[in-house]
Amino acid sequence: MTKELSKKVIAIKPSGIRKFFDLVSEMQDVISLGVGEPDFDTPWHIRDEGIYALEKGRTFYTSNSGLKALRQEISNYIKRTQNILYNPDNEIIVTVGGSEAIDIGIRALVNDGDEVIIPQPSYVSYEPCALLANAKPVIINLKAENEFRLTSDELLNAITEKTKILILPFPNNPTGSIMDKDDLEKIAKVIIEKDIYVMSDEIYSELSYKDKHVSIASLPQMKERTILINGFSKAYAMTGWRLGYACAPKEIIKQMTKIHQYAIMCAPTTSQYAAVEALKNGDNDVAMMRQSYNQRRRFLLNAFKEMNLPCFEPFGAFYVFPCIKEFGMTSEEFATRLLQEEKVAAIPGNAFGDSGEGYLRISYAYSLDNLKKAMERLGRFVKKLREEKSK
Amino acid sequence: MREELLTLIEKNSKIGLKELSVLLGVDEASVLQELEALEKEGVICGYHTLIDWEKTSIEKVTALIEVRVTPQRGQGFDSIAERIYNYPEVRAAYLISGGYDLLIILEEKSLREIANFVSDKLSTLDSVLSTATHFVLKKYKYHGTIISKKHDDEREIVTP
Numbered sequence: 001m002t003k004e005l006s007k008k009v010i011a012i013k014p015s016g017i018r019k020f021f022d023l024v025s026e027m028q029d030v031i032s033l034g035v036g037e038p039d040f041d042t043p044w045h046i047r048d049e050g051i052y053a054l055e056k057g058r059t060f061y062t063s064n065s066g067l068k069a070l071r072q073e074i075s076n077y078i079k080r081t082q083n084i085l086y087n088p089d090n091e092i093i094v095t096v097g098g099s100e101a102i103d104i105g106i107r108a109l110v111n112d113g114d115e116v117i118i119p120q121p122s123y124v125s126y127e128p129c130a131l132l133a134n135a136k137p138v139i140i141n142l143k144a145e146n147e148f149r150l151t152s153d154e155l156l157n158a159i160t161e162k163t164k165i166l167i168l169p170f171p172n173n174p175t176g177s178i179m180d181k182d183d184l185e186k187i188a189k190v191i192i193e194k195d196i197y198v199m200s201d202e203i204y205s206e207l208s209y210k211d212k213h214v215s216i217a218s219l220p221q222m223k224e225r226t227i228l229i230n231g232f233s234k235a236y237a238m239t240g241w242r243l244g245y246a247c248a249p250k251e252i253i254k255q256m257t258k259i260h261q262y263a264i265m266c267a268p269t270t271s272q273y274a275a276v277e278a279l280k281n282g283d284n285d286v287a288m289m290r291q292s293y294n295q296r297r298r299f300l301l302n303a304f305k306e307m308n309l310p311c312f313e314p315f316g317a318f319y320v321f322p323c324i325k326e327f328g329m330t331s332e333e334f335a336t337r338l339l340q341e342e343k344v345a346a347i348p349g350n351a352f353g354d355s356g357e358g359y360l361r362i363s364y365a366y367s368l369d370n371l372k373k374a375m376e377r378l379g380r381f382v383k384k385l386r387e388e389k390s391k
Numbered sequence: 392m393r394e395e396l397l398t399l400i401e402k403n404s405k406i407g408l409k410e411l412s413v414l415l416g417v418d419e420a421s422v423l424q425e426l427e428a429l430e431k432e433g434v435i436c437g438y439h440t441l442i443d444w445e446k447t448s449i450e451k452v453t454a455l456i457e458v459r460v461t462p463q464r465g466q467g468f469d470s471i472a473e474r475i476y477n478y479p480e481v482r483a484a485y486l487i488s489g490g491y492d493l494l495i496i497l498e499e500k501s502l503r504e505i506a507n508f509v510s511d512k513l514s515t516l517d518s519v520l521s522t523a524t525h526f527v528l529k530k531y532k533y534h535g536t537i538i539s540k541k542h543d544d545e546r547e548i549v550t551p
Contacts, residue, residue, distance in 0.1 A: 034549035295414040
């Protein structure tokens with residue numbers, strides 16, 4: 001075949017995480033701190049409901065936007081956690097993971113050349129999704145001194161006449177940073193004034209260790225311009241079920257549903273039945289997991305303190321983002337040596353954007369025993385590097 | 392902090408003060424104070440170790456015994472229960488609603504010893520009306536811990 005493949009796709013870089021994965025997968029006995037998914041199994045009562053759905057032969061397509069019962073439960077959940085009312089009939093769509101919602105949400109909003117503002121470091125798929133939709137990604141490099149939160153000044157500076165959407169990814173992967181209500185109010189003011197949309201990716205909303213997570217959609221005049229994205233992967237440890245959702249004004253959901261309808265048809269039926277159970281009876285599981293993550297978070301921060309590794313205190317998701325600039329290496333060099341010399345895998349911060357350079361994403365979705373071993377090794381490594389440097 | 396502390400030491404009684412203080416985000420003195428209070432109040436009744444005896448060469452036989460008894464005036468079931476649970480081989484004793492009254496969990500070195508306990512000690516008590524003995528064939532889960540299964544991490548090593 002001589003005909004060329006899509007230039008647009010060819011130009012997109014594969015994820016930096018992928019590159020690191022190839023390196024790791026050649027090695028044995030690696031302690032990994034590299035995953036972006038919970039270490040818990042999906043709670044049994046939720047799995048059981050999935051099995052029951054299969055036994056009952058519930059193996060057909062659901063409606064494009066998802067099971068009515070599930071959309072109703074999603075609506076109830078957002079009402080009770082954020083006090084926002086979304087109509088299950090036309091303001092909610094069930095998607096294949098939050099990641100599909102990101103894709104179809106951007107596609108439903110942008111015209112060629114529209115600008116999508118993406119604060120980084122952040123999850124790897126916003127930028128490629130914007131590019132695939134012929135939009136122009138505009139990156140805001142978040143600053144360590146703001147604990148990687150987005151400020152209204154940074155946002156104002158990035159907005160042009162072509163700006164269509166701000167992506168708001170908090171609690172954040174990879175930094176663990178959160179935005180509280182005060183922070184969000186300042187952002188909302190700019191968004192309303194400049195009349196743009198927000199895609200608020202709240203997939204880690206349940207993993208917030210300070211106060212309860214606040215959605216920007218709950219602020220006055222914001223629901224009408226927000227696509228709220230969430231899902232089951234992180235809160236209920238359901239990554240492999242591939243189930244997420246988006247809530248937005250019905251005009252937006254209507255367009256998103258068309259893309260979803262032609263590309264996907266509907267989210268997996270078994271997963272949808274299991275998810276109904278998760279939302280109905282899963283609060284205790286979420287609380288238990290949150291408590292456990294919080295203990296590990298404290299453990300890691302204490303370990304960094306003991307080895308004198310600078311790290312701001314992150315209050316969300318299950319990541320910490322320590323700074324490794326003192327060693328005079330790039331994140332990739334540091335991560336590669338850490339892997340080769342101590343067999344610990346952590347993701348270089350620059351995999352999540354240029355502003356992640358000089359940092360390391362460490363996931364605490366691991367057992368305490370595992371984290372203890374990893375911190376021993378990291379401590380030894382850090383000590384060795386400091387000795388090398390002082391010579 | 393109390394509930395979180397109890398949950399932690401219920402899973403791991405070996406956990407040290409320093410680690411508890413880190414995990415709970417409070418200073419060591421407060422953790423110690425709370426632990427002492429819990430012991431004094433009798434909330435913490437002991438610090439045990441979970442052992443899978445089947446992996447050792449030491450023989451252990453476990454039996455669950457349903458006991459029907461006549462409650463005594465003024466005492467209810469408590470005094471007969473006490474007569475039974477005072478035997479050291481009785482590992483657990485519960486008052487149960489439903490078809491029988493007491494559930495006794497017995498651990499012995501052999502079937503014969505359990506049979507002896509039931510016939511010589513338990514059945515001969517005046518207020519015991521009848522017993523039904525069930526032998527444990529296999530322990531799957533005990534004290535919230537799944538005994539046999541070692542859970543490997545099947546996740547990919549690196550994911551976004």
